[in-house]
Amino acid sequence: MEMRVDFHTHIIPENFTELTKHLTGEKWPTLERTCACGANIMVAGKVFREVTDQVWSPEKRINDMEREMVDIQVLSPIPVTFSYWAPAAEAEMLARIQNDFIAEVCAEYPSKFIGLGTVPMQDVEVAIREMDRCIHELGLKGIEIGTNVNGKNLDDPSFIAFFEMAEKWNVPLFIHPWETLGKERMPRHNLMYTVGMPSETALAGASLILGGVMDKFPNLKICFAHGGGSLPYLLPRLDQGWKVWPHLRLLDKPPSFYAKKFYFDSLVNDPINLNYLIQNFGHEKIIMGSDYPFLLREVHPGKVIDETLGLTEEQTDAMFGKNALRFLNIPVKDGVKL
Numbered sequence: 001m002e003m004r005v006d007f008h009t010h011i012i013p014e015n016f017t018e019l020t021k022h023l024t025g026e027k028w029p030t031l032e033r034t035c036a037c038g039a040n041i042m043v044a045g046k047v048f049r050e051v052t053d054q055v056w057s058p059e060k061r062i063n064d065m066e067r068e069m070v071d072i073q074v075l076s077p078i079p080v081t082f083s084y085w086a087p088a089a090e091a092e093m094l095a096r097i098q099n100d101f102i103a104e105v106c107a108e109y110p111s112k113f114i115g116l117g118t119v120p121m122q123d124v125e126v127a128i129r130e131m132d133r134c135i136h137e138l139g140l141k142g143i144e145i146g147t148n149v150n151g152k153n154l155d156d157p158s159f160i161a162f163f164e165m166a167e168k169w170n171v172p173l174f175i176h177p178w179e180t181l182g183k184e185r186m187p188r189h190n191l192m193y194t195v196g197m198p199s200e201t202a203l204a205g206a207s208l209i210l211g212g213v214m215d216k217f218p219n220l221k222i223c224f225a226h227g228g229g230s231l232p233y234l235l236p237r238l239d240q241g242w243k244v245w246p247h248l249r250l251l252d253k254p255p256s257f258y259a260k261k262f263y264f265d266s267l268v269n270d271p272i273n274l275n276y277l278i279q280n281f282g283h284e285k286i287i288m289g290s291d292y293p294f295l296l297r298e299v300h301p302g303k304v305i306d307e308t309l310g311l312t313e314e315q316t317d318a319m320f321g322k323n324a325l326r327f328l329n330i331p332v333k334d335g336v337k338l
Contacts, residue, residue, distance in 0.1 A: 008289025014056040054293035079178035088123035103138040142172035147204035155211020201229030227268035265289030271308040
């Protein structure tokens with residue numbers, strides 16, 4: 001049976017509020033317990049998200065993993081904690097708290113968890129310093145970043161040094177939507193999650209391509225959450241724009257060429273969408289991810305892969321686990337048995 005690695009899961013320390021009590025100001029997220037097995041993530045005095053003990057308890061996770069046939073979870077912070085709006089020194093403190101916690105969980109359960117860190121992208125020098133610590137001291141396997149930084153797209157010149165070091169150190173980047181475009185138009189129906197996030201992800205991907213970041217750093221390893229949002233389906237339109245507006249071109253090749261460098265998690269909710277990704281990018285670029293433990297997650301992890309007809313054993317084995325490990329630079333000799 002293939003190994004299943006859930007690449008897209010989120011975690012927060014149970015004592016998050018205690019650990020961050022020195023940070024002042026109402027915009028900092030807090031975790032307020034509501035019962036023995038539940039809590040609210042609060043921002044500015046309002047409930048941002050209701051969560052259960054799944055979001056902080058490694059033991060609860062392991063029980064769920066065994067029930068849902070997941071061998072390994074890749075742990076990453078919850079995007080609301082990125083806090084790019086804050087002073088860099090304080091955001092660095094919050095990043096270090098979370099990165100230390102994730103590293104500790106991975107050290108305690110090395111066969112069950114792999115960790116990704118977070119860095120304060122509002123100050124690239126500080127972000128590089130914390131990325132260095134995450135990878136070379138804590139042993140985390142990659143960095144999760146948001147789709148924009150205080151409204152700056154990821155091709156902003158201020159981020160070039162960060163991507164340069166990520167490529168130099170071969171650090172995988174997991175790009176997750178946050179602070180979505182148009183959120184002021186999406187207060188109802190939870191549209192921020194269902195429409196805003198996919199659109200925000202597409203903007204981030206298009207910016208990295210058209211802004212020349214992927215051309216400048218061809219070995220940069222990037223995986224997008226939620227199957228890349230709407231980016232994969234907009235590529236023909238992006239190519240057409242590149243074709244008809246030559247005066248705007250920064251690239252010698254069309255956007256779809258550079259998009260083939262990206263990885264995507266498999267959280268696309270429908271086999272038709274998964275087949276589209278496979279046909280356009282290859283099964284080698286698709287990584288199983290469920291968004292555990294939130295309501296929009298896939299239950300069971302890998303369900304869309306299981307339900308996609310006509311896949312070979314080689315393809316499913318790759319998407320269920322091998323692609324994630326390869327993306328994270330984890331060889332089999334590290335104790336991971338495939």
